[in-house]
Amino acid sequence: MSDIFGLAGTALAQRLSDTLFGRRNGQLSAAEKQGFAGLVNVSAPVKDIYRFDLLPHDASAQSTYNGTSYTHCGTVTRGDDKYTGTYNVDGNLIITHKSLLVGKFTSFNTRDIPGDPIGPVINDSHNTVAMGLDGAGRLHVFANMHGGLLRYARTVDPVPPGGPVPTNWVASGLIGPYPITDPLELKVTYPRLLRFPNGDLLLYYRDGTSGEGDNYLVDLPNGATVWQNRRMIAAGKATLENFYEFRPVIDHRGWLWIAGTWRPQGGDANTNADVHLMLSKDRGNTWQAVDGSPVAMPLVHSNTNARILSTPATNSGIINQPGMAVNPVTGNPHLFLTLAAPRNDGSGISDREIHHLWHNGTTWKIDQVTFLRNTMGLQNWPTRADGFCSEEGRVLFVYTARQTRKTNVVWMVDVTPNPDGTSGKPVEFMIADVPTGDFEFTHEDDALRDQNIYRSLLSNTNADVSNPGPAYHDLSLWRRQLIGVLSIDLSRIADVASGKVRIPHMRQFASAAVAPGTSIASTPSGASASPAGAGLPAIVVPTGMRHRKLFARLSMRGVVTGGTLYGVISEQQNGGITDTAVLPFTNTGSNATKSTPWVPLTSPPDNNLDTTVSMRVRVPTGQTATLNGATLELAVLDGPVIMP
Template sequence: MKSFITLLFPPYAKRILLLFILCLIASAGIVYGQKTEPEVTIIPVGKGWASNSVNTVIFRRNALVTHGNYQYIAFYDSTRHVVLGKRKLKSKKWELVQTIFKGNAYDAHNCISIMVDGEGYLHLSWDHHDNQLRYAKSITPGSLTMTYKLPMTGVLEDKVSYPQFYRFPDGNLLFSYRNGASGRGNLVINKYFTASKKWQQITPNLIDGEGKRNAYSQTYVDPKGTIHISWVWRESPNVASNHDMCYARSRDSGITWEKSTGERYQLPINAASAEYVMQIPQNSELINQTSMFAGADGYPFIASYWRDQNEKVPQFRVIYYDGNKWSHLNTNFRKTPFSLSGGGTKRIPISRPYLVSWKDKGQTSVAVIFRDEERGSKVSVAICQNINSPAWEVKDLSAESVGSWEPTYDTELWKHKGILDLFVQKVEQTDAEGMSVIPAQEVQVMEVKFGR
């Protein structure tokens, strides 16, 4: 006697049913273990300055930031005024305000950084390249109306470069900047306390160049509040003198610092005492100020690019720590060589990369966001689904060129919702601090949801 299943589903019917099930699985993007395609949504904002890359340099922390149900944005407009904006999440309608503040947008270093503290006050710093601190905050929580320029601590505020904000889980803020010029600067760290609404200088010199070099750093505050910093050393204003990758972390808001092994640093950290997580010689096309990231487990990731000494082509790289050792991933998909040398802002055929990571079913995935002339200078992403079995899938997220754009994203939205909102604008950068003659271009938020 035939089984009930055989009677219910004859052979040809079972084949049809199997094909139907496979089609359903494939449409969900999980056939043979593959993930779904990234889902991309474009949210227009307004016209911004585009004659160089000042609105899109990678060391903006942040260009976008979410607090509660609102997302905030900042950029220079065609008159070089600072524009602030906010929108409700899930809405495409922005409230934009042109502030009284202007910046030297002719210099791509002089970017704008923003952050919202735990009480909802917007903090703003803008227009720096070895000059006096420019800082303001909103007059009330949620407001786009700012105070006049304010001091923070009043100490070491005359030679500021690369101002960057970060938020702790308790709503207090971290502010870091370089004090001094390229090749001889030190890293200053301040902390803002929401209870007192005051800034305090935590350290005047976390990483000491000893008058011979300076650290080009990147920072991330993870969901538990640990500060992660990695950096390359530069021996002179010449970008070709970048070398090595170093690391430090703080579990107490910047008071004490340690290596990945837990060994305590004596401050300030210098070239002799630093933890070297990757030895990279000078003249390796190693770029500065790229990407630092850490998830809820506190394990750090660093993204950059350089070339090995026996190779000609710089490749995007990921360095990560798994709790026991540092490892290195080479994306190894680029084909075109180039050389970094000289001072000032460079026109480079690739952007500095940004990186995010997530875990799914015990598997760690990473996504490296970048721009490359090889791919038509679009917004692109290289995804590795499992760092223990590295294979890279490269996708373009934009249809058109974004010129000399570099990625920055809303760190707080990613931490809390796993949504990657990128600040995107087509800009053009020439070598040194030259200007391109192009009109203002549309600023956009590119919202990316990974299949995870």
């Protein structure tokens, strides 16, 4: 804990740290809340080395809209006030607030905004959330757009310090009116909100479609209530292509950096080509290349002085919209992108590997960082790297690679260059050991720049709406997943890298299995065979797990004589039964193993009631199913986890 109390090393300091930062899973007594809330007037933010704050709701994960590389940003921090914007299990955008010192979450459902401007999320990974606080303290939210009408709302008044989330919101256009009629607000995608040090907000977005789009910036000056000065910064419609931005950066000097790659009309990720980078020292009004030469606006693909990497027109390996950062110590830019990397074994095979493209003050350098041997398939790439720099000058990025590495591990990699401008040796370490699926990490600008904290949402998501993949066999299984906010104090990142700090970890603590050859006759319409008398497993949650975040997973092999066989995870508490997940077997002759992802249990975690988790099955009327193996597992989330 930061020594803001002047009590470092004392028993009271440890007591404060234990209480405020969830060493006891966030369970505060009334006396503790009252006593510590009035102990000291804290103006500086309070930091712990590592914490994972679970949100008060589970999240929809049927696509990656809660966490993809172009989410910018899903969290906003000012002092000790933290806000999040995420889609819940019903697809509604929920804004939450929590004080990092002593506080509970408050929430607001944006469906309650007059006119319902955000609406329920459309099941499309592009429908991300962009949030920001302006200089006056009003909260702005853009969300749920992919080549469609601008969806935007803001609070009428500044948010109050210490919360709660305001309930007085208004829908709005940008330059044009609301309801939306402005032609440049009819086909909006990729909204990104950035804040300059003086409180000015900057919105970045694309107008148009993939392969035919133009990119714009719009200003909201500090104290203003009307957006202004919309200008095109990259043109693609005229040449039937579009510019896919890397993560835009406002650096420690207030300079704006934008990089990107290009895709032609009718192409896909395998036709992304070339990389341009430009910077602006006057809030995006005039631009220059890294060498100082001016860049004419709008940027076009044929520009040469801002081009920092030339690639083949196809199979460059670039996946659009990866990470970028600017080192606050050196002022040099760092880009983190996938590129095609030929293997050195004479096979002629190339892999899509993460590379570090950076400028050392004199020249550009490029280093291959991962060696995943994942081929060039579009389903095998690692998640796009979330790159950032600490105020101490460490250069880092976060990624996962569930197709080619351990499924649950979230990796952070330190690629800080040597002081002489040569490439440093990458150092890779775990920052979480929980299922994340296709979730992509995207850090919050404000927490990084103002507090030297890496802060990102963390969830478990499915990327492919039409095909959940070989392990998970129905999109409905992704309706409910955990979500929370991961925060790491970067001044102590060496302690995390060395393993001195606990990280979130999912630990299995119970399982039960079905004997092969178990036969189950038809069940009543809509009902399930109960564990009793059917040889199906049931597990009573231990008393010590009642206040923890718990998960269940079902794996099953079975055949049915006709219709569809369903495996069901059920929870029973206080006489009520809830179906947590339903696993369908639609191919009656198949004996393949199918499984659910780890699914959060829905029973209240703090009511001191026994919860029984059981496997049930549904068999069509007049049919018989044979289970040739089934396992029900329960797991708990360990580590620096703070319950809501």
